[in-house]
Amino acid sequence: xxxxxxxxxxxxxxxxxxxxxxxxxxxxxxxxxxxxxxxxxxxxxxxxxxxxxxxxxxxxxxxxxxxxxxxxxxxxxxxxxxxxxxxxxxxxxxxxxxxxxxxxxxxxxxxxxxxxxxxxxxxxx
Numbered sequence: 001x002x003x004x005x006x007x008x009x010x011x012x013x014x015x016x017x018x019x020x021x022x023x024x025x026x027x028x029x030x031x032x033x034x035x036x037x038x039x040x041x042x043x044x045x046x047x048x049x050x051x052x053x054x055x056x057x058x059x060x061x062x063x064x065x066x067x068x069x070x071x072x073x074x075x076x077x078x079x080x081x082x083x084x085x086x087x088x089x090x091x092x093x094x095x096x097x098x099x100x101x102x103x104x105x106x107x108x109x110x111x112x113x114x115x116x117x118x119x120x121x122x123x124x125x
Contacts (some may be wrong), residue, residue: 047064
């Protein structure tokens with residue numbers, strides 16, 4: 001499980017990331033990020049009812065959380081990040097979800113191996 005300091009829990013935080021943040025997507029997931037002026041990066045996970053029933057949604061959420069948990073130390077600090085499941089995630093296994101998370105973190109410039117984007121230059125793109 002992610003440490004509490006690395007979790008987004010309030011609905012207002014999720015709404016802020018979705019409305020003000022920048023997004024990237026692939027077949028399985030959408031990643032939205034916005035600067036948070038903190039020393040840590042916080043993650044949130046969203047799975048719509050369109051994905052399936054409660055059992056399916058909980059499984060998808062667990063897969064996303066585990067993929068992020070194993071990589072959160074490699075993510076640059078100072079961001080709020082929300083992962084949103086897309087319909088294609090239904091039949092995906094853990095490795096596909098992990099690949100998707102890794103790819104989206106890299107595309108968003110959140111991997112520590114890359115140059116961190118400047119929070120002051122954020123746009124709605």
